[in-house]
Amino acid sequence: DAMVIQNPRYQVTQFGKPVTLSCSQTLNHNVMYWYQQKSSQAPKLLFHYYDKDFNNEADTPDNFQSRRPNTSFCFLDIRSPGLGDAAMYLCATRGASTDTQYFGPGTRLTVL
Amino acid sequence: GNSVTQMEGPVTLSEEAFLTINCTYTATGYPSLFWYVQYPGEGLQLLLKATKADDKGSNKGFEATYRKETTSFHLEKGSVQVSDSAVYFCALRLIQGAQKLVFGQGTRLTINP
Numbered sequence: 001d002a003m004v005i006q007n008p009r010y011q012v013t014q015f016g017k018p019v020t021l022s023c024s025q026t027l028n029h030n031v032m033y034w035y036q037q038k039s040s041q042a043p044k045l046l047f048h049y050y051d052k053d054f055n056n057e058a059d060t061p062d063n064f065q066s067r068r069p070n071t072s073f074c075f076l077d078i079r080s081p082g083l084g085d086a087a088m089y090l091c092a093t094r095g096a097s098t099d100t101q102y103f104g105p106g107t108r109l110t111v112l
Numbered sequence: 113g114n115s116v117t118q119m120e121g122p123v124t125l126s127e128e129a130f131l132t133i134n135c136t137y138t139a140t141g142y143p144s145l146f147w148y149v150q151y152p153g154e155g156l157q158l159l160l161k162a163t164k165a166d167d168k169g170s171n172k173g174f175e176a177t178y179r180k181e182t183t184s185f186h187l188e189k190g191s192v193q194v195s196d197s198a199v200y201f202c203a204l205r206l207i208q209g210a211q212k213l214v215f216g217q218g219t220r221l222t223i224n225p
Contacts, residue, residue, distance in 0.1 A: 042218055043215050048212070099205055106155045
């Protein structure tokens with residue numbers, strides 16, 4: 001039944017050690033989003049894909065990259081995690097003709 | 113710019129109490145408005161939405177009405193349950209581009225038996 005799946009649910013990495021978070025969807029949606037949610041804050045959009053077209057938010061640091069090899073999967077790469085990157089990372093999807101975003105359960109990233 | 117302001121939490125109520133969580137927004141144009149709920153350890157779930165002025169969204173006993181004149185979308189429920197304990201986010205959806213969501217800061221709700 002799971003529609004938007006994120007793996008792992010919890011990720012621990014070391015300062016400066018690259019890490020990749022995964023998102024997959026069974027909805028066949030065109031649009032996939034990555035949000036960062038720091039403790040007790042609102043989710044903040046990092047970037048999104050419309051099909052293969054990548055769209056970065058203006059204030060997303062270069063340290064954050066993304067890949068979408070096919071419709072179902074999208075990855076978030078953090079090249080050199082800092083302590084300030086510890087957060088919950090949420091993936092969401094949306095169909096091209098709908099207005100509702102469907103969220104995954106999130107990956108909580110800890111940076112040591 | 114586009115922004116959402118929510119009532120600050122945390123909010124603690126007794127079971128069967130009446131709930132209101134205030135939400136106001138600033139936006140260019142006429143955005144769609146949403147309430148999302150986040151249960152502990154989980155992602156966001158859509159609770160309800162409204163796409164134009166005077167629309168009322170409703171789900172699971174929760175309601176919110178899109179008020180253009182006051183730029184508000186307050187969430188209400190007549191009788192809350194312990195299972196309603198969660199964080200509630202008000203959001204607007206931009207019409208242009210990515211149609212991204214702009215969230216309020218969230219309101220943590222705790223219902224005591």
